[in-house]
Amino acid sequence: MPHRTAADVALTAMAPVAWGTTYLVTTELLPPDRPLLAATARALPAGLLLLAVTRQLPRGRWWWRATMLGLLNIGAFFPLLFFAAYRLPGGVAAVLGATQPLLVAVLGAAVLAERPRPGRILAALAAVAGVALVVVRPGAGLDALGVVAGLAGAAVMATGLVFTRRWGRPDGVSVLTLTGWQLTAGGLLLAPLTLAAEGLPPALDGRAVGGYTWLTLAGTAVAYALWFRGAQRLPAMQVSLLGVLSPLTAAILGWIALDQGLTLAQAAGFAVALAATALGQLPARPGRVRAAVREPKRRAVLVGD
Template identity: 30%
Template sequence: MQERLAPFFILMAAVLWGTTGTAQALAPDGVHPVAIGAVRMAIAGLFLMGLLLATRSFNPKGWPLTALLMAALSMAAYQPLFFSAVTMTGVAIGTVVAIGSAPVLSGLLEWLFLKVRPARVWWISTVLSIAGCILLFSNQGAVQADPAGIVLALGAGLSFAVYTIVNRKLVQQHPPLSAVAAVFTLSAVMLSPFLFIFDISWVLNLQGLGVALHLGIITTAVAYILFSRGLSHTSSATAVTLSLGEPLTAAMLGVLVLNEALSLLSWLGVGLLLLGIGVLIFSTARTSTRQLADQKTA
């Protein structure tokens, strides 16, 4: 049952991630995006550690320190890389390159270092989903193909791919809540200097506090608990491809909440994204059903 539900946990996480852009749009004017990222990580780390203390579920023994540090560093690096890329290249190019490159990079990293060759259905789903992601952002006005910005966006995609692969090792040895809390607390410490570099007085504003709490608790803490829970029963490459539900959610919220309009090509992109994700979910469910049948006949 856990194996069959795993893709849906990841999709639920992607849906929560997809609310990030809308929440940022509702933040007070003049808030620096890197400051939002640093505040989000700080709130997430405090919230997760509070949950651990309340449930008394943290076990300090048996943690692979190298994997823990790599996961924390990858997640900390993703924030400034992604937001800087978006600033330099625009939302459309920065998002497509960062989010679209992550599944391919994750599949290649698994292939090169873990000797896990992605299945054909993963390639089909990934190509469909990335094509859909590109078309989805085709209505985003003028873009700037800044080479440095594209490199930063690729770095963000690589950071998320590395985090996913390393975090899978953590959630196989520790409960998802413990793994996420440990990683994000360390990431928050790594990003804490940004809290002193950028103005964060907007958090004292009621509107700003609401945005910060939503980003820190809902789109980060809760979302990554769901993602890690699904990741414990899903390959890293599959998990990253399913996370492409994030731009789909962001686009739908833009239409419903921010009154944005999508072009015909963008709606075609929505269809391709849904098709790619659906193919992967169907394949995962079929594989799980086959494995259960084999276990019963064994």
Template identity: 30%
Template sequence: MSRLRNLSLFLVLAAVWGSAFVAIKAGLAYFPPVLFAAFRYDVAGIVMLAYAAYAVDDPIPRGRAQWLEVLSGAVFIIAGYHALLFVGETDPAVTSAVAAVIVSLSPLLTTVFARAFLPAERLTAVGVLGLAIGLVGAVVLANPDPANLTGDGTVAKLLVLGAAASFALGSVLSRASDADLPIETMEAWSMLLGAGLTHLIAIGLGESVADAAWTTESLLALGYLSVFASGIGFLIYFDLLDRLGPIEINLVSYVAPVFAAAVGWILLDEGITGATVAGFLIICVGFGLVKRDAIREELRGAGVIG
């Protein structure tokens, strides 16, 4: 039952974060990129702090260890990841496909950081092979233009790579923390502090609230990203991070593009090509290799294998 719960939450997270790409694309037409990310976590942080006040006995971090865990999430997972990603994607040379491929490096980058901070999280050779196959699937699914990958926008592509590295490092540091901090409290304060840092970055880049256009579409995009992709999404993420570890949970970056393609097809009339189907199947193979032991146990428990 625990494995089924984890798998269900994993798929929900992939669906929420995958569909968020549609909302991000919509919102970037109305907001400056870093300011858009800051607004997103202004709202999400307030919502999550209210929920933390309701759900836990003490919604305020106490002591150095707890505040360090909050700070690592604010700096690397909230501010660092989103500021770098949103700025990188404003470059015309960095298409959604190119960005998806680069961000899909997150599980591989996580294994690198885990070797330094979490020796127990190391994968076997078969697990590493599974990660590599999953990356191939993400590339096939995104179907990027090879000429565009090697063309202009080198700095922007490095920014997106930095975003993936920031997220991976933040995941590992959160897992490595020995602070006994409720998920709700950690998430709320990381979002609020991360939003503040992101506002400072926006000011440094010269972005202004006057440049934002407040329309029905922009508010819907902001609301979806704040409540669902950020609030509910990160609540699931940090819960699974504690249960599965950073390497396995960051495999969500392989699965999310599948849902992004499906939502894009339903809402934006984006076609699902043979590359989409092939990429999905390859991702399934890679995921199966990484999770082979858990799958074997589920099949044994169901009586499918002896």
């Protein structure tokens, strides 16, 4: 793997690792039963902070593009994620979320003309199986609305990733600026929904302030900037496969910080999911890349003739 690509993968992987801390922070530090407040408190302050730092607003068509990306990546994804988590016990929501690379493969072929390699398709399937072994508990129930919400959440996030890569960013606009636009748009869409569903926020103690601060800065502002950076530099399916690191990180933190047990099946699932994610990052063979480059040239000569 070229040095630059390896560095891009490593930086992008830091985003789902940071997202994987959300479960522990939410259960141990934040007020209970306030999922939409947590989502809004993550997105809106982070977006406004980045806007204050970059001091640049969208222009022209980027007003609606930033709003659309903010809706897909933040405003719609967060509520669907939390709704599925509440309706689906035993980590089923995490398994549905792990299907995102398969959805990206379909959307990427249609929107980006990125044909996924068979190896990455197999890696995505193995990752889903591995995550299921790690997080699904015996007797986990299936709720129809929860399943729909989980799949819809994976779909909107996959769509956001694909269009983030398709549209790139305007000339002279940094990744931090584009991230700020999306987080602000998503947060503004979440705020009225949060007030309507959960009312005004409660009084916060020091633990809650610390938890929200972590989620806002590390778990959102930094993490999404790294994620969107990766989406513009790496193939969409390669990026989406890194998302598997989020439930794996959550499981590791649960084992360490919450003293949750680790079964042999969970250990095997963890190894399978991690190996699948790593295999999904391998670049195409040079021979295949050269063939792909030569083919358009051959067609160009025929057309010219």
